Amino acid sequence: MSEHKVYKLSPVEVSEAWKDRAFIDNETYLKLYAESIEDPDTFWGREAQRIDWIKPFTRVKNTTFAYPDVSIKWFEDGTLNVSANCVDRHLATRGDQTAIIWEPDDPETPAQYITYRELHENVCRLANVLKANGVKRGDRVTIYLPMIPAAAYAMLACARIGAIHSIVFGGFSPDSLAGRVDDCKSAVIITADEGRRGGRSVPLKANADAAANKSGHVEKILVVRHTGGDVPFDPSRDVWLDEAMAAVDADCRPEEMNAEDPLFILYTSGSTGAPKGVVHCTGGYLVYASMTHQHVFDYHEGDVYWCTADVGWVTGHSYIVYGPLANGAISLMFEGVPNYPDASRFWQVVDKHNVNIFYTAPTAIRALMGAGEEYVKTTSRKSLRLLGSVGEPINPEAWEWYYHVIGEMRCPIVDTWWQTETGGILITPLPGATTLKPGSATRPFFGVQPALVDADGKTIEGEGAGNLVILDAWPSMMRTVYGDHKRFVDTYFSAYKGKYFTGDGCRRDADDFYWITGRVDDVINVSGHRMGTAEVESALVAHPKVSEAAAVGFPHDIKGQGIYCYVTLMSGEHEMDALKKELRDWVRNEIGPIAAPDHIQFAPGLPKTRSGKIMRRILRKIAEDEFGNLGDTSTLADPSVVDHLIENRQNRQ
Numbered sequence: 001m002s003e004h005k006v007y008k009l010s011p012v013e014v015s016e017a018w019k020d021r022a023f024i025d026n027e028t029y030l031k032l033y034a035e036s037i038e039d040p041d042t043f044w045g046r047e048a049q050r051i052d053w054i055k056p057f058t059r060v061k062n063t064t065f066a067y068p069d070v071s072i073k074w075f076e077d078g079t080l081n082v083s084a085n086c087v088d089r090h091l092a093t094r095g096d097q098t099a100i101i102w103e104p105d106d107p108e109t110p111a112q113y114i115t116y117r118e119l120h121e122n123v124c125r126l127a128n129v130l131k132a133n134g135v136k137r138g139d140r141v142t143i144y145l146p147m148i149p150a151a152a153y154a155m156l157a158c159a160r161i162g163a164i165h166s167i168v169f170g171g172f173s174p175d176s177l178a179g180r181v182d183d184c185k186s187a188v189i190i191t192a193d194e195g196r197r198g199g200r201s202v203p204l205k206a207n208a209d210a211a212a213n214k215s216g217h218v219e220k221i222l223v224v225r226h227t228g229g230d231v232p233f234d235p236s237r238d239v240w241l242d243e244a245m246a247a248v249d250a251d252c253r254p255e256e257m258n259a260e261d262p263l264f265i266l267y268t269s270g271s272t273g274a275p276k277g278v279v280h281c282t283g284g285y286l287v288y289a290s291m292t293h294q295h296v297f298d299y300h301e302g303d304v305y306w307c308t309a310d311v312g313w314v315t316g317h318s319y320i321v322y323g324p325l326a327n328g329a330i331s332l333m334f335e336g337v338p339n340y341p342d343a344s345r346f347w348q349v350v351d352k353h354n355v356n357i358f359y360t361a362p363t364a365i366r367a368l369m370g371a372g373e374e375y376v377k378t379t380s381r382k383s384l385r386l387l388g389s390v391g392e393p394i395n396p397e398a399w400e401w402y403y404h405v406i407g408e409m410r411c412p413i414v415d416t417w418w419q420t421e422t423g424g425i426l427i428t429p430l431p432g433a434t435t436l437k438p439g440s441a442t443r444p445f446f447g448v449q450p451a452l453v454d455a456d457g458k459t460i461e462g463e464g465a466g467n468l469v470i471l472d473a474w475p476s477m478m479r480t481v482y483g484d485h486k487r488f489v490d491t492y493f494s495a496y497k498g499k500y501f502t503g504d505g506c507r508r509d510a511d512d513f514y515w516i517t518g519r520v521d522d523v524i525n526v527s528g529h530r531m532g533t534a535e536v537e538s539a540l541v542a543h544p545k546v547s548e549a550a551a552v553g554f555p556h557d558i559k560g561q562g563i564y565c566y567v568t569l570m571s572g573e574h575e576m577d578a579l580k581k582e583l584r585d586w587v588r589n590e591i592g593p594i595a596a597p598d599h600i601q602f603a604p605g606l607p608k609t610r611s612g613k614i615m616r617r618i619l620r621k622i623a624e625d626e627f628g629n630l631g632d633t634s635t636l637a638d639p640s641v642v643d644h645l646i647e648n649r650q651n652r653q
Ligand code: WT7
Pocket: 268, 313, 314, 315, 389, 390, 391, 392, 393, 394, 415, 416, 417, 418, 419, 420, 421, 441, 502, 503, 504, 516, 517, 518, 519, 525, 528, 529, 530
């Protein structure tokens, strides 16, 4: 787009150190991309050799998006173990190399450096503890941990014995945790006494207890001693992990898994209903996570790589643990937050550990940009070579600041578009190969065929805008919704039959570059975290004083999107500010702090069509303070409710 600057990563504009490093230049990208689409069997059959197979596969791709018979299988007769690939196979060559650098929340607490050999021992011991507590191949294990090395041990221990992990972000409430435990019938929760974030403690064990009491499935809670805080402990159900790990064997044979056996479940929000258990499998996922980690971040042996995500999100799964460790990388894991003790923290950690590759979210960049350059300028950041962005569209101003102030025009930025469902990065620049345009995720990765369709499903060719779909399968895509295959097929393949629908809007420019514009469904992206409006609404209507609620997103300077709720009270209830606060806290307790509404507006009536459907378009406009152009309101049952809503709007600019 002409209004945006274009950075060509020619050797003139990037450092000398960069120019000989990149694995892939533009010509190679074009050649390999063409091969990946025209001959996926050859392309992926070759790429799959980057990981170790126990029994080699004979069939590469066996997939169909045909509605309703969607079926995805990659490397289907091959066998392997993910934990052996991420740990054991590195022992001979880099057993004493650091696998994980752990940087704690409190900068005064020493960092930890875990070698691949130590990782091996910890994973094996934890795997043996799981077995001793009755966990078998195929069983689900819920992980509810802070950002500590034990989170990686727990994931890899499950993978080692063929158990399926389901990580629940430590910021989720006991109710959210219980819902996820029950959905996948997980008998074991791995948690910690407490977490630590920004100087505050998070009562993980107490939350896990509350979830276990609510759920009918929990038999064992394995507890990491992290802060040493005094927490409730029920010896008939709870196990201290340090004691249990000391008591078992330091070796554990990795289970031989089929490529299509599930590796993990991760719950994510959609437009309707409760969060879905996205299922990712073993072979295709690992091949793709490993390949994208190497090429998107141009990872070379010895580089220090830092992804700031939490392991509770898919970014942490694929790009803190599985991708980097499959590649024998040095992966930094950070317990804290960007602005504690102050807004220099990220850059101090970069200097402390000589981080070369740094991957974060636009919301963090915007927050730090707001704090001011002085927090950056006191640090060196000379080690940085590449910057990444993920989670939401990055606005060009934030991109420019990241590029100029953080990277000092030395570091390309990879704006990586993907989703929990995709397992790995699908649209992204390749550093050294792709021209960068601030705000564009640029071009598809190998094997990915994006397309744009209009509301009727007609394909849009060339320059234009529409809904983003993917035309064919890639190895790391989700296979199903846990326990509900029909929901998988209906959610992703029914809107545009034969195509995977992403839920995102997108524009393609004259260079065939992609610009993601954000969700087109009822999903809100708050600070890069996905929230279904339906979830917020059902939390609100669960409050005894609420009769009806509608939640919508609105543009927010730091968070990307904020949550705006319209609430109709039960008759006889009074519209008071204290009740707004009560409702806000209520949602926070029901779901977790990330779901707390930014604005609550009492609405005696909601704008509904004569058939009773809430016209969200109008609610979005009022929440955006853009009510001048509400569009057609003639189908409203009672047009006067709109005037009342406008008069009492909460987000005046
Ligand atoms: C949604 C997926 C993928 C890991 C983090 C989020 C938005 C993600 C970008 C980007 C524009 C982006 C999309 C997508 N999104 N990355 N680089 N540019 N939008 O995973 O929670 O599954 O959310 O995040 O809207 O659909 P998720």
